[in-house]
Every structure is written in structure tokens, then in C-alpha cells.
Amino acid sequence: MLLELDLQQATDAAELPTESQFQTWASLALADYRDQAELTIRLVDSEESRQLNHQYRGKNKATNVLSFPFQCPPGLELPLLGDLVICAEVVATEAKAQGKTAEAHWAHMVIHGCLHLLGFDHIKEDEAEQMEQLEIDLLAKLGFNNPYLTDAE
Template structure:
């Protein structure tokens, strides 16, 4: 099950199909993996508070992933996205908000599935997997312009 919760109305105002976009991206990233995921579309302040509490970084970021403990199966975890940061990044990078949301949801789900980008080899493997999934969704390679998406977690 994929549960999409929209807490910040800015998501719906800017992207009326935000729920469908996020659900489609999460399903594509999960592939054949069975498990439940919650995606929360919220505002910068909510993400800033979570980032401060769980990562000791008192600033908003685009996406946060919270893997569930193994004993919570079939729940794989939660992904939280900040509207302001995501909308600004999409604009600066010349991407649609829909494509950027798809990318960040895929990125977040891959974290829930154990992928990471702590070193160069991991980053390259994760980016390749993201590209493949996004291509299946008809979303252009988010790394093609070599634009940094700093802050993804």
C-alpha cells in the first residue's frame, strides 16, 4: 500500500495531480517489492523541524526518508517532502514540479529499500537506478544537466 498525505495545500494548488504523481513514482520505485510506504507532502517548516530533530540540521531540505524498523513489516517507511524547497529547485533546475516530485519520491523510496549515496560508487549505482525508473515514467534524466540535488535524504 502506498499512502499519500498532502499536509500543505501549496502542493495541490501548484500541482493538482500531486497525489497521483507521487503514488505513481513510489509504485515504480517499489517495483515488485511488497511493502507499505507513506509519502507526506508538507511545507518547509515541517521538514525543517524534522531535519533538526532527526539529523541535527536546522534547515529545510527537499526530501527526508525514514526507514521503518524491520519489525514494522510490511511498513517500509515514510518519505517527507518540503513544498518550498522542491518548487524552488524545480524552477532553478528548469524542471516541471511534477518531474522533480517524481524524482524525489523515487529517490526517497530507494533509501527506504536500503540504497544510499554515501560514497561515489553508491551514488553512481543509486543515480543509475533512479534514471532507469524515471525513464519508465517518462521523466527525463534528472542528472543530465549535471545539476546538483544537494540535500536529498
């Protein structure tokens, strides 16, 4: 899979993954669906995440990942997939609260976002189960545990 990644860092957060890690995670998520793709991943602070989440989803709070699929005009075929906006602060907070490594949670957010860009969703229960299973399988290939298991399971 040939992935052209535009990584934008709009946060001062420490301990962010490397461009190579983002490339690996996104390529893995897209490999079964695309031979080539162009993708932007923008790393943001809580305020930018909150603003975008409010503007596009009507939710006035920061969120972990937002996916903005590219809508290709009819008759054109472009490898442009879309944009992911990931809030570093939310990812770090969630990883700690869920007892995961930051790396595992970052990988999950990239994979989750890429699947959204491909058209997967988790609104309906059957679609959620399919999307979650794909995430579990892809994360396992990276050596990460099922992100949906809690400590009690």
C-alpha cells in the same frame, strides 16, 4: 506490485501531484524489490521540513525529501516500508532553479526517497553512482530526462 499508500497533506502549497501520481512513482521505484509495501508520504511546508531535518540530521534548514525507514522487529515480516516527508516549497523552488518541470522533480524525489527506504544511499561514490543510475533509469521509464544533467551538458 501492490502498494498501500497513505498520503498526508500538511501544506497549503498549490499544484501538488495527485495521489495517483504518487502511487505510480512509488510503485515503479519499489517494483523490482517488493511484491507489496505500505508507505506513508507526507507533504509538508518548509517549517516542518526544517524541524525534522534539524532533529534527525542536525541540519537547520528545509530539505526536499526525508526518508524514515521502518525498522521491523526481528522475526516479524511486515510490508511496512517507512515514511517519506517531502517539502512542497523546496521541490517547487528546486524544479524552477534546475529548469525542470515540477512533475519531473516530484517524481524524482519520490523515487529517490523510496530507494533510500530500500537501503540505497549516496554517501560513498560507488553507491551514489548505483543509486543515481537507478533513478535515471526509472525516470526514463516515465519519460523524464536525466535529473543529474545540467543545461551545460
